[in-house]
Amino acid sequence: MAEVNRLKIGPKEGVNYPIQVTYCGNCTMPIEYCEYYPDYDKCKQWLEKHLPTEFEKVKIGDNETPTGEEEKKRQKRGGKGIIKTKKKEEGPKQVCVSRAPRGKKKSVTVVTGLSTFDIDLKVAAKFFGQRFACGSSVTGDDEIVIQGDVKDDLFDVIPDKWPEIDEDLIEDLGDQKR
Amino acid sequence: MFKKFDEKESISGVLQLKSSVQKSIRSKILDSYPHLENYLDVILPKKDAFKIVKCHDHIEILINSAGEQQFFRQREGQWMPTLKLLHKYPFFLPMQQVDKGAIRFVLSGANIMCPGLTSPGAQMTEVQKDTIVAIMAEGKDHALAIGKTTLSTEDIAKINKGIGVENCHYLNDGLWQMKPVK
Numbered sequence: 040m041a042e043v044n045r046l047k048i049g050p051k052e053g054v055n056y057p058i059q060v061t062y063c064g065n066c067t068m069p070i071e072y073c074e075y076y077p078d079y080d081k082c083k084q085w086l087e088k089h090l091p092t093e094f095e096k097v098k099i100g101d102n103e104t105p106t107g108e109e110e111k112k113r114q115k116r117g118g119k120g121i122i123k124t125k126k127k128e129e130g131p132k133q134v135c136v137s138r139a140p141r142g143k144k145k146s147v148t149v150v151t152g153l154s155t156f157d158i159d160l161k162v163a164a165k166f167f168g169q170r171f172a173c174g175s176s177v178t179g180d181d182e183i184v185i186q187g188d189v190k191d192d193l194f195d196v197i198p199d200k201w202p203e204i205d206e207d208l209i210e211d212l213g214d215q216k217r
Numbered sequence: 218m219f220k221k222f223d224e225k226e227s228i229s230g231v232l233q234l235k236s237s238v239q240k241s242i243r244s245k246i247l248d249s250y251p252h253l254e255n256y257l258d259v260i261l262p263k264k265d266a267f268k269i270v271k272c273h274d275h276i277e278i279l280i281n282s283a284g285e286q287q288f289f290r291q292r293e294g295q296w297m298p299t300l301k302l303l304h305k306y307p308f309f310l311p312m313q314q315v316d317k318g319a320i321r322f323v324l325s326g327a328n329i330m331c332p333g334l335t336s337p338g339a340q341m342t343e344v345q346k347d348t349i350v351a352i353m354a355e356g357k358d359h360a361l362a363i364g365k366t367t368l369s370t371e372d373i374a375k376i377n378k379g380i381g382v383e384n385c386h387y388l389n390d391g392l393w394q395m396k397p398v399k
Contacts, residue, residue, distance in 0.1 A: 056256060057305030060359060068388045069304065069359045075321050076389075 064089060132156060134204060136193050137212035141186075148185040149215070150193065155181075156204055170196060218276065218291060218384075220326045222391025227273045231398060234269055242279065246288065246296050249349070252309040260287060260302065270398055284397035289386070297349050297385060300393060303360050310351040310363070313370075313382060314340040317355045323362050326390060329382035331373045341370045350382060362387035 060069050065085040066076040070093055073082040086094040134152040141147045153163055160177045167185050168175035174186040190211070198206050234242070247257060261267060261281065270278040270286075279288040279296070288296040303310065315329055316338030323329060329352060334341055338355040346369045352362035364382035366373075373381040386392055 056308075057259070058307065060304040066389065067393065069357075071357050071359065072320075072324070072361060072388060075324050 061090065061093070132208060134197065134209045135212050136190050136209060137215045138188055138190050139184075139215050146188045148188060148190050148193065150183045150185065151179075151181055153181065153183065156201060158201060166200060167196075218274070219386055219391035219393075222272070222276075222395075224391070224395050227276075227391070228270055228398075229273065230271045232269045232271065234267060239267060242296070249295055250298075250309045253306070256306055256309075260306070268398075278392070278395075280398050286392065286395060286398075289392065295349055297363055297365075300360060300363060300386060300388060303351055303363065307351065307360060310349060310360075311342045311344045312351045312353050312360070313342065313344075313364075313366075314338075314353045314355060320354045320357075320361065323352060323354075323384060324388055326384060326387055328380045328384045329362075329364060331368070331377045331379060331381040334370075334373055334381050335377055341373065343370050345369050346372075349385075352382065352384075352387075 062068065063070045063073050063076075063082050063085060065078065065082045066073055068076065070082075070086065070090070073079060073086070076082055083094070132152075132155045134150065134156070136151075137149050138146050139149055150163075150167075154160060160181070160183060164175045164177050164183045164185075167173075167183065167189075171185060171187060171189045171192065173189070176184055178184045194206055194209055194211075197204050197209060243257065243261060243263075246261075247253060253260070265282050267279055267281050267287070270280055272278065275292045277290055278286050278299075280286050285301070286299045287302050288298055290296045298306075298310070313329070313334055315323065315333045316336045318336075318338075319329065319333035333339060344350060344366055346366055348366050350364055350366055351360040352364055353359075354361050362384050363386040364384045366382050367380050368376065
């Protein structure tokens with residue numbers, strides 16, 4: 040019986056390890072578990088966009104299972120069995136750059152909002168430091184301070200390094216007091 | 218274990234391991250999972266310097282040099298693989314299959330109850346008490362949780378009540394969500 044063999048321990052013959060599992064971009068689970076995620080619709084959209092072949096399979100599978108009655112019964116249960124979706128904070132996606140004085144004639148550049156684009160701040164700070172040959176550090180929850188006035192350069196460098204950030208999304212806050 | 222785990226709050230530090238400690242961890246893992254023998258060099262290369270992430274509740278997570286989570290344990294317990302690793306090498310844990318109805322509860326972190334392991338859609342492979350097992354699901358190819366049996370499979374079938382497998386790590390919990398550690 041195939042079913043019994045399925046659970047057998049030990050490497051299977053004819054299978055190359057490591058196995059590559061496709062994960063859903065929306066719920067991060069293997070795509071076969073998407074249907075148990077509360078935001079299944081979004082998963083479907085993601086599948087349609089990124090893996091059209093898999094999406095077709097899911098669609099066919101959906102038609103086979105008798106929904107209707109079963110679905111209704113399930114909904115009644117509610118309560119504990121429902122996975123809660125993690126709430127992603129969908130704030131305005133924007134990067135702000137400003138200049139702050141440092142001493143009498145020197146200044147530093149403050150960049151905030153990079154983390155709204157899911158950018159690793161540590162990596163970003165290192166990149167800025169290397170790029171401008173200056174000190175650069177993560178100073179707050181979502182703040183990078185670059186030593187030296189490089190504000191104007193940033194408008195070119197940021198969209199260059201992270202294509203998802205458009206130049207229009209970077210706002211210039213001008214000079215700010217420390 | 219990782220239900221309330223949060224990447225930012227729960228981590229208290231990252232440690233580089235001494236090579237002697239690395240060796241002992243390797244041998245411990247090999248002891249508990251003999252089927253990994255041919256693959257352990259790929260998972261944890263001998264020359265690789267792996268680190269330990271210390272977290273709250275005495276949880277330790279073993280990461281490789283790329284920062285990917287590989288194994289975890291609580292206190293001095295047994296090392297358990299993360300689901301990402303298990304998906305790649307699904308063969309080295311004994312598997313238990315639960316029926317369809319249980320999937321959504323397991324995915325929200327519930328322990329696996331005996332009836333979910335004995336119903337027609339479910340299947341068990343024989344194991345002792347306190348074994349690390351992979352939880353598979355009816356009609357699905359991949360594991361959805363990793364747990365520790367609280368009863369032997371014989372007892373699960375006999376008693377058929379209460380918790381059969383303690384859920385340690387499941388899809389979309391804190392450890393699953395965790396990004397590679399730098």
